[in-house]
Amino acid sequence: MNNTLNESVSLEDVLDTTPIPVICSDAVTGQVQYVNKAFTDLFGFHLNEMATIDSWFVKVGSTAKFYPNVIEPWMSTGHQGASTEFLNATFFCKWYSQKHISMRFSLIGNTRIWYLHDVTDYWVAEERLRARSVMLEMVAKSSALPDILDVIVKQIQKENPMSLCSVLLFDKTNQCLRLGSGPSLPDFYNDAIDGIKVGLNVGSCGTAAHINERVIVENISIHPYWENFTELAKQAGLAACWSDPILSSKGELLGTFAIYKQVPSAPTEKDFELIQFASNLASIAIENFRTQEALENMAYFDHLTGLANRGSFFQQCETVLKDAIEKKAPLSVIMMDVDNFKRVNDQFGHKAGDLVLQKLAQTSLSILRRQDLMSRIGGEEFAVLLPLTEHEEALVIAERLRVAVEQSAVVDGKHQPIHYTVSFGVASKAGASCFVDRLLNRADKALYKAKAAGKNCVLSLDR
Structure with a gap:
């Protein structure tokens, strides 16, 4: 010029x-x-x-x-x-x-x-406020967790279009990571990492979850953490992965947030800020979901056995019975009661009694079918709803349960085996009309009949 x-x-x-x-x-x-x-x-x-x-x-x-x-x-x-x-x-x-x-x-x-x-910094601040507001609104409306996590992931990818992100959820029982969100990653890759064990050298995420610290892998192809996953990453076009553990407000592991790059890359200070923002949002979403899940479990499930509680059982019975009447389909119920349960508590203690109830639930669920519903009605009394089940078939199922329980045992704190038995009463829907209370009442009377007959047996008023 x-x-x-x-x-x-x-x-x-x-x-x-x-x-x-x-x-x-x-x-x-x-x-x-x-x-x-x-x-x-x-x-x-x-x-x-x-x-x-x-x-x-x-x-x-x-x-x-x-x-x-x-x-x-x-x-x-x-x-x-x-x-x-x-x-x-x-x-x-x-x-x-x-x-x-x-x-x-x-x-x-x-x-x-x-x-x-x-105006990038201003735009980022506005976008993050918007994403946070959207996420909190979804949390307040109890939206599905994967949908909420998708919002977080897409926001991070919007800020950095050269990134692919995922959220993995920590499964404490199985000590593994389950897919929470990975909308832009290939399906075959998401399927492969769903369920990976937490541990050292298990990629960036498995390692981050194990050591509870951020893991930065700038080049997947040469890093020891990815030795067993190098070919998988190559097929997915992934060259770098930075993973952050997602922690609850109490410091407990909830999962991991990962940012992938398609070329070998080292994070900048802004990248660190970005992954921290994502992890914090994901923590709020996951922790809230688990709190709601726990409250729902308290409302619908028995805290000791994990079975449906009394209120939930009766509610579902009404729905299933109504459907059975409309379709003229068979339906049966079984009432169960642990024999001499007071003696178990008195002789071995209440903790041992709790173990008996838990073992009974586990043993029964291993016998019952997927469509059957088992509930702890109260104390040592249980009920089982058997949809699409004729009376004779219900008697066979009850006998299988009786035998399985008789052959099982629990071990108390002093390593003493505790054997126990259960009495059963069976009732089935008769005719075009039926009421839940009457059906359960008949099964309950059959149960008392079994108790009077010497316990550890299956009886019905209908035979």
């Missing part, structure tokens, strides 16, 4: 001192005549890498249609000696990071002077 402020200070000297990225281009040919230092620092491009302003916009634009559909119409609003209104746009830098820009230009003679303000 030939314009100068005076004989010793050129316009380029002045623009190179401003922190705002600036481009000067020919208004007729579009040739880029000058870029200042702030521009090169932000975008990575030097003057000799930029031929015309339109070709540069096409190169860095978020979509191919952005320049003809947005930039060109906006450029036509420029007037001599005046600045245009600000236009917000998203551009890719030379090293593929994304910047959110608010820009305008002034038309002076045959020169357009472009001013590009970096």
